[in-house]
Amino acid sequence: MGLKEGDFPPVDPATFEDMTYQERIKTLSRHWAEFGFGAPKITAIIYIVKLLVFFCIGGILVGTLTSDLDPLSPSEWWDQPIFWQKAVIWTMMLEALGVAGSWGPLAGHFKPMTGGVLYYARTGTLRNPPWPSKVPATAGFTRTPVDVALYLTFIGALVVSLALPGTTDVDTVAGVSVDLVERAPMAVAIVALALLGLRDKIAFLQARAEQYVPALIFFTLFDFVDMVVAAKLLIVIVWCGAAFSKVGPHFANVIPPMVSNTPWLSHKGIKRMHYRNFPEDMRPSERATGLAHGAGTLVEFGAPLVLLFSQNTTVTAIAAIAMIGFHLFIISTFPLAVPLDWNVLFAYITAFLFLGFANYDGYDLAAMDTGLLIVVVAGCLFFPILGNLRPDLVSFLPSMRQYSGNWATAMWGFAPGGEQKLNDHIKKPALMQKQQLTEIYGEEAAEVVMQQLLGWRSLHSQGRGLNSLMMKTLGPDIDTYTLREAEFSCNALAGFNFGDGHFHNQQFIKAIQSEVNYKPGEFIVVFMESDPWGPKRGRQDYWIMDAAVGVVETGSIAVKDCVKEQPWLPNGPVATKVDWTLDGYERVRYERPARPAPDPGGDDPSQLAKEARIGA
Template identity: 55%
Template sequence: MGFKTGNFPPVDPATFLRKPLRERLKALSLHWVEYGFGSPKMIPTIYVVKVLFLHVLAGTALATSTSGTAPFWDVAGWWNQPIVYQKLVLWTVFLETAGLAGSWGPIAGKFKPMTGGILFWARPGTIRLRPWTWVPFTRGDRRTGFDVLLYLAFLGSLLAAIVLPGVKSASLSEALPANTSGLIRPALLIAPIALYVLNGLRDKIVFLAARGEQYLPALVFFAALPFVDMIIAAKLLLCVVWIGAGVSKFGLHFTNVVPPMVSNSPCIPAKWIKRLHYRDFPRDIRPSKVATFMAHVGGTTVEIVTPLVLLFSTNHWLTLAGVVLMVVFHLFIFSTFPLAVPLEWNVLFGYLSVFLFLGFPAGQGYGVGDMSSPWLTAGIVAALVFFPVLGNLRPDLVSFLPSMRQYAGNWASALWVFAPGAEEKLNTLKHRPTKNQVDQLQAMGYPPEIAEITMQQTIAWRSMHSQGRGLFSVLLKNIPDLDRRTVREAEFGCNSLIGFNFGDGHLHDISLVNAVQSRIGFAPGEWIVVWVESQPIHRKVQHYQVIDAALGVIERGTWNVADAVNEQPWLPNGPIPLTVTWARDQAAPKHERMVG
């Protein structure tokens, strides 16, 4: 792999695309084992430069220069300053909301342009997805001038809170008499909090992109709590995020996440290390015992045990060890460049680990028991765990982000299937600032066959995860002419339609399909979607839907997760067992129901 040249799959483009789908999946998934996406080193370098200059240097320079602290190059002079901490959180929210942080660039399927976010959400007429149909004044799926105003006002309110100087705080002065920088004026946080909520009620895309499930509570703490309570509440928030993510890794899904993630890491060039995460490459590429250890010791155990140690430890060396472990944990995730590319989030959480637990240790008056009221503690914990608990029991009601399943592998997911030529209809979508990804690649100079194979690597990536085997099984059992159709990974396709995706299938469910269909009008059978909900923590099955864009949901059913994880990505034994629980037209032959 060179700086400008990647490792393209070793196939003959002229003949590869004529092969059956499962043969293509096998070739591309085996290639993924050793090379991941095969991106040239220039791609991760672009991300590192972006994070370093736009997030770290610009963020700290802006935070320190507007707060009266030491200059940004004097890290020892500002790392434990509360106002710098507040402003770095707000700067991260600003970048996420603008579309310049997570789900940015080519690894997320944004090739030309590399930015989604603001190009979509500051443009009237683009697709808007409301979170709940019962909320008044949110009807419709078209972004209006009012939505654009709400969005831009949110960005402006964040910037105002960042650039304006701090004010003295009695609670801060009592805890830190020598502090002269103060805190962000609480009144400046009212507008961002209100606009967070208003944007979210009108459009879940903006709320989830701004990572409202994690940063909105932090802003409320900044605005409403005295200093000591604010710090302890922030610790509780951080630990709920970590522990929630750890708990979500229980089950069979997460072990399947680690091998393809490690394979895609440019920081692990040795093929033998990547192969260690698979049972018997190339014959069996299910996760190995090494992958299981990495998943549930290096992942699950670390994310549950270490936060509890940090929350209650009063021993400096034990706390230091816990902080180092969590910083290394986030650096490891950063180094793998996961496809949602949440790099700024990992950098910030590494800093928060240091700031909160070393800067304000539990043994020096910042422990859980030091909060001003036990009722306040209980109320904050209850509020923070509400959506993770509900989302794991009823994933159909809550996005996997508020459910704290960030890397669990237990995602709502989908595959899109287009009849020959039908995908091009998406390029007629009005007000869309992008084209289909395969067309973006061709606009960058990729030959058509190379662009197509590049995009098919994403469906091979999906097949290496548990839900991918189920989704492909549904396709194989329901679409007889599948080999001549175009199959797309919905997470990537969704990115080109709404400007964001973070692995959340709720952003490309029936609501998005209906929004696109109302604008384009696919004929029956031209655009088929197989969509699956996350697995509830107390169930053994996942529920899928088959959606025809022209007809709506035409089939529902389930599969056992154990059956999915036990198969190879390319399904050499055929589709896994499926249970059809409902079909739109029981009398019609399944082929007629599907392709019209």
């Protein structure tokens, strides 16, 4: 892999779609194991430059210069409460604008690299309200001037919060005055985002509201000491919630493809070690399982609890260093949702809260009013508990299941020509990713890149389930339909995804159908819900939908059956337990148009494959 040249899969783009789907997945999953997405090194450089220059340096300048602090003297501002608050607000604003997490080519934004504001500040684009039949004035599938006004009001309130120099409060522990962000603009931001969220949960959660809205509430309503202690509780619950979600068989399947995509790790042997017996057995090895549940789950559980209760300077420092290192490691792996900015913020917050305002200096749980502490703990735990018991009711983001491998996911299948209709009929500032890539690399190479995401998904437990459902639904037509990872497609249609399958749920498919009017059989969706805790643990519910007809089947799949199979399902689809089918439904079939004969005077397909490049 070079600076501007990626590692293209070992296939001929001109004949790639002549392979069976299982052959394609077998080839692409093995290629991912050694090269990840195969993006050229310049892709990682672009992300690093954006992170350091735009997010870090930009955030430091905004947080200091507007607060009468010297940006060139970190010792002056790193432990200042107003700088901490503005760092949180700065990150939330960038997330909401679409220039933080889920940005750029690793998140499916190629041309342009930004979603977010390009969608939310424009009328006519798709939205997905959470409860349109229950909350008045929220029904509908497209963005109106009201939605745009709410979004811009929210962004404007954050800008004002950053720009104002702040006000003074009293630190009752230290007995000194501290500067804090003005409360009124933050209150406006909270109200505007809440109203926006009732009309579009995608825009709401793109702002990472599940984590930053509680912080804004603390900033707005609490005095300084309660604010600090509440923030400690919030971040510890985020960490422990994420750790809890990784208990089980799913997370071990996350580690191998994540390590494989690490741009600085070029040693194929190390990458292969995370698979049981590359290339024949692509299930996670004991080493990957140990890394997942040892260095991953145990550290993410243990170190935060130490930070929350420790009164010892050395123990606190060790735990803080462990969590800072934890976030730096995640940054180094460049996960596909690329939450790099969020991880930098959490590394900084770790130092600010637990070293700058340590428990042993008086900022422990005892410093907070008991009644208020109970309210904060209950409020922060409500959605993680409900989301793990009933994942169908709560997004995986408020459920605190970040990168656990246990997600709601979907795969889309289009009859020949069906995907292009999304460009023809849906208003959006970007073409679908296949067309974005076609403008850069050509149509055949672009199709290979798009299907690499299916190879990546197949390395995860739920990917085997999705492939099984699609194979069962399409039968032999699976080799001729255009298959897409729904997460990436949702990015192009709605501006953001971040791995949340609830964004492209049944309601979103109905929104697409209302704009495109697909014929029966043209657009098929298979969807798997997260694995819940409780009596149904170990089975993931699914539904199958024909966009023109509606849901045609529901049932469940056993997790143990998925994790024991290879990504390409050589033994055939995983067994399903069918609960309901639509009486009389029979999928309408579509034949693939005949492929044009190669042009004798045209380019050599092998040369095209060699020249095809993946990346920005």
